[in-house]
Amino acid sequence: MSRSYVPLPIDSAIPELKQALAGGGSAVLIAEPGAGKTTRVPVALMEEPWLKGQKIVMLEPRRLAARSSAGFMAKELGEQVGQTVGYRVKMDTRAGPRTRIEVVTEGVLTRMLQADPALEGIGLVIFDEYHERSLQADLGLALCLQSRSLLRDDLRLLVMSATLEAEPVSELLGRAPVVRSEGRSYPVETIYRPRAASMDIAEAVARAIEDATLSDEGDVLAFLPGVGEIREVEARLRARGRLAEGRISIRALHGGLTSEEQDGALAVLPAGERKIVLATSVAETSLTVEGVTVVVDSGLMRVSRFSPRTGMSRLDTVAVSAASADQRRGRAGRLGPGTCYRLWSQEQQSALSVRSTPEILEADLTPLLLELSVWGVREPNELAWLDAPPAPALQQARELLVQLGALEDSGQKVTEHGRKLAELGKHPRTAHMLLRALPLGLGRLACDIAVLLGERDILRNSGGQASADLRARVEALSGFGAYAVDEGARRRLAEEARRLRRELGIEASASASADGSDGSTPSDCGLLLAFAYPDRIGRQRDSGKYLLSGGRGAAFASGQALAREPWIVVADVDDAGADSRIRLAAPLSFERLAVHLADRISREAEVSWDSESKSVRGRERKRLGALMIEERPLGRIASDRLLEALIDGIRTEGLELLPWTKASRQFQQRVAFARRHDESWPDLSDPALLASLEDWLGGYAEGMKSRADLQKLNLKEILESMLPWDRQRRLDAEAPTHWTVPSGSRIPIDYGDLDAPFAAVRLQELFGLPETPRIAGGRVPLTLHLLSPAQRPVQVTRDLASFWREAYFEVRKDLKGRYPKHYWPDNPLEAEATRRVRPPK
Template sequence: MTNLPIDEVLDDLRNAMREGRNAVLVAAPGAGKTTRVPLALLDEPWLAGRKIVMLEPRRLAARSSAAYMARSLGETVGGKVGYRVKLDTKIGPRTRIEVVTEGVLTRMLQSDAALDGVGLVIFDEFHERSLQADLGLALSLQSQDLLRDDLKLLVMSATIEAEPVAGLLGGAPIIRSEGRSFPVETVYRPKPSGVYLDDAVAQAVADALRSHDGDVLVFLPGVGEIRSTEGKLRSRLGSAADSSVRIHPLYGSMTAEAQDSALAPLPTGMRKVVLATSVAETSLTVEGVTVVIDSGLMRVSRFSPRTGMSRLETVTVSAASADQRRGRAGRLMPGTCYRLWSAEEQSALAPRSAPEIAEADLSALLLELAVWGAQDVSELQWLDAPPAPALQQARELLVQLGALSRDGTAVTAHGKRMALLGKHPRIAHMLLRAQEIGLGDLACELAALLGERDVIRASAGQAPNADLRIRLEALRGRGAYAHSVESSVRGRLIEEARRTRRELEALTVSGASETAESLDDCGLLLAFAYPDRIGRQRDNGKFLLSGGRGAAFAPGQPLAHESWIVVADVDDAGTDSRIRLAATVSYELLAEHLQEAFAVENHLFWDSESKSVRGRARKKLGAILIEETPLHKPRADSVQQVLFEGIRAEGLGMLPWTKAARQLQERTVFTRHHDVSWPDLSDEALLGTLEHWLDGYVGGMKGRGDLQKLNLKDLLESMLSWDQRRELDKDAPTHWTVPSGSRIPIDYSDIDAPAVSVRLQELFGLPETPRIAGGRVPLTLHLLSPAQRPMQVTRDLASFWSNGYFEVRKDLKGRYPKHYWPDNPLEAEATRRAKPPGK
């Protein structure tokens, strides 16, 4: 067996695992950790014949590493070494090393929390920070703490920061292997502005084939770019394509046979170009590769808590990913890496990608935790805790799907069945509901399609028909688009649908007999999976979704004029997200089968036009208003609350203010201005405390007309104690009796200057300004002419008599000659008549 760099630290690793429960192994790409470590630990005494389970983030790497380890032992896969991945399992009674992925470890833990028969769990390529890896580690740590103190955990990675992981594992030792790789020349070759990615990559591949020996590994963001680049490359290579150069796509959803073909060595004289997604970044050795061409892009799924939707985004790789890709060229011999960006751009790359748990839809994770029995995610240990907004969105969705109780705290029986299916909660719910109504076969086909990249290719410059039904037709080999589905893809999806059907039948005890399904049932099945994406036509191809978002079709889409649709895929961009995949549905089917999604809201509101409380009964499907009818007999307390809201909106002028009521308010406010122990009856305070002082008086009232029945003065007076009422009459009287005997009302609207308006003649003989509030506040006197017109304002009557009166007297005597204007007002007798008293 060839020596590998990891061999130098295997003894250190064995010692660490013998002495403790956990360890962290950091080994450079190509060191051999994935295939050597499980074999090196298999015969350790502490393992005592139990299994090693190794979690591998990618299916391709899981199958490849298991096959390599089996060959190392002179066996085939399924003997001592086996694997379990989605739609493919090869294990046997002798299997001691299981390489698993796609949530298999989570399923194992959920069925047996103690992992009986397992002695070691290895988390390989942990730097990828997949959601399943984070969840699996969190569950394994709790199992270790509560149930299995002899269970050992080993985290392996090439580029991760080891210290935080070691801390999470209880201060576990860190073993490092520097690795050995051949020198790789890095060539920066920025993509020219205006040149399409596929053209730039095809040119780079053609140049590399001319300048270098060996095979070429190309990293592209997705399947669409792989397909277009393959076409451009075949055009450039001409007859050399297939005759001397084989072009192999490599991505996760390909068949196992096609993936194996891309990895296998070619006969002498043949060269290979592998067009791959990031699936080839780690844990793989592509035989013969000496050149890597890196587009610098990758596709990731990101969840938006704002919309509750996930979207695929093409993003720039991190520096760690770029180094991983570069290392593929130096696995077996010196190589070259072409980077389609500049050295300056390289220095600006993020050190590493964000963990999936920080950006993913967390509904599947939350469901697994609920089944596990964790009511709070903080009960488990996380390297990065799941973000609260995404958790809240996930909880709301699971409640809507019936997987959690209405308060979101406990898993339901339906939720447990959903989890057992191992699908996304949306798909699992759809499958179970479809089985109940006899549409299980169609649902299984639909589930296979929804888990696949679009099987219909877009035409140049034009989006494909968004109707999901034509894809089902094409999957069945029928319709205008049947030729668009690759035979290998069709075969794999049909087999996946059959397998899901078997799992569904094994899980459900009973269900309706299969009905004569129609492709038009697709919309109903989608509505089960996406109850928040049921859409109703607004106008011109625009729809309001039940989740509250807007969505729209691209121009020319056949479904754009349907009344009701269900959206399976949107781009989540802008105000109206672009609909990429949908199906039509009838309102009658929705009303029959999604009764739990409908709700009747009793909506009370303040009608500013009529100045009254109005009520409507609104039947809604999420955010979609179905119908609205007048609300009869609304709850009295709700009516009262809206009435108060209306008063606040309109102001206290809604209430029947008499002069007496307003004066009482102003007198009290004046008194409080000098003594804060008094109640606050200002407009602001009254509006803020309507529930306190009006409650009990507005029962049965709905609007302004009803409010006019209130005796506002009595209401305000009831807020004062008996002693306060007496004190108010004494210190802030309603009237002042002037020397002439008239009772003049006091105006308290200005709390700093209470005032009376009185004819000058009625004050003759009064030497000083009258005072209130126990003598603390002088009244402001508005002195009037005999015709009640303002003549002078004063708060110092004595000064007015001495200085101002004589000027005023000249003017008044000229205008009112028949009236009495004495030379000495202090000795004159006050009068309400034109002549002095007694004449």
């Protein structure tokens, strides 16, 4: 085994690292950019005795870094990739029986763990660039920790990073030793040149690149937030002539390129040539872009943020963290002194967050929860996490997995279908679509859609508004269609689709014809999308606006042909505002939806109170989530549901729906008065009656369904039936309805004021009555409203004896003047009570 050995700063830390791993199960390695940790550490540990000839698996967050680091290590050993050092990334594997160091991307590690939780034959798992805190890295580490705890106490774990805060990770790993290495970095001059508010980011980056190319030596590496900005900067640089002199090539570098295109951006150019590399954050770590001495940093990055409230993700362009900015700056000092142009101010630099938010706190957790369920974990807190997954996102993920049939209805146990979804190693939505498509003979189209959904858009937006129609992308992927296409991306995705079809066995399927087609057409896109996004099936509610089955509103931008479709399925929205902007969708035939998603359509008979008609109405409804598909009147309504809805209506409208009379209200008040003085009496107040409608009214209201029906009730009799016979007799004694006065008249008693029930009676009808009558068993004097012959009040008293003694004569004088023909005796206690002008002789 030959080696081409160049000393690196990490070399001095390797003895301490070996000692740490030999003495325990874990270690944390902090090494600055350029120290050589990614390519030197795995090779240095390969022959350690504790490894016992087993493999080293190193996890890299990006495919580009995985391939590049594996190639560099193989070259150092004088070998080809796939011998001692190999790699496994999405759709690409170069490893064999002799491979001792296997560099993998994060999803690959998860599949390895699910296939063999004990990781037999693997002695060390390295998590490189862990500071990026990707969701899959956190998951992989959590699973490895449990595997080591339960199955493999000899499994070593090594976490490596340049900017990681080491202590929390050390604690997570059981207080693992922390080994530190200084990097070899050359001085980098930092130049702040904040862009004007009126200047877009592409123009600011293009100008900075032009200036740097003319004033500095070496190659230029520019960091941009996304592919769209890379294309725009490239177009502007080529359209202007400042870079025409000299041999300068412009290369893009991002995850959506083919391996050959990525290698071209990393390669060393012949002497006398220079290159400008326009990159996303993929170039921040684990890569050395040969020849670069100048970095132009836009200070922006694009992140996916998930909203548990809406169940949707959105791409946000945000400022980089201070740690990321330092990583980018360090790219200029890998090979010698360099310069970094930052397109923001020093004041803005001080306001940057220290580190980026871990993906687990902002991501769609549906893939994570499915993996945990397959692993056998019902609650994520059973595992050890640096940051625990948030509960709202987990709940939304659980609900979606139940919809997809991946979890049982309880949301706690994985189904056999869920295991199959996980085995595909794709997002559960996409995996479910693929498996549903196969028996329908739509597998080839599903594979095309799967790769299109998982990658950047292959259509070029040439200054206008891009079509939101997924069918345009499907046609473009096959080499047809009227839109401008990113040809490199198209070829790469077409190859991925072919590999996916081979993986699923579709190429050899009997459903495929000689020309490789399976009879599907782009019009089948909507059905396949509906399998993946059952919560985003949309029904038109207004011009260009849709209500989605998940309850969210969505709308097309003006000018989209799809806006006329009555039914659509939405694959991508921006999750902004009340109606999210639809970026990718396909039309859906309702007839096909009704056949193939029949299990998603619920049928319910709703019986409820209708406030407008004041009656119970029955409706039979078909729903797809939040979408109303069909509604019609319900025929016969079961008596129990009829009564339940009627009771609900009374509670909603209030007791005024019932036929209250003066007598029924008086009975209610009499009982309330009795209860005021003796709590053994029942509570017949309005709140109590409303709360117990089923008990006292239910038997009388059976078969009724409207206010008109309720008016037939005798409410007083119903209320009286709530008291046993002896209580009714006692009520008549303690809270009588009337009082017979000395004149013989029966005067009604008003119990509206429970503290002072009263009777209104003409003064002349009380002559001869010495004392105020009492009720409530003699405990409460009746309040008397004394009236004139014209029924007008002249006095209110609860002490009649005192009235006769002290007030009568003044009242008599006034009444005698106003009613001279009436009888106003000098001594009211000896006079005869009368209802007439004078008592009979």
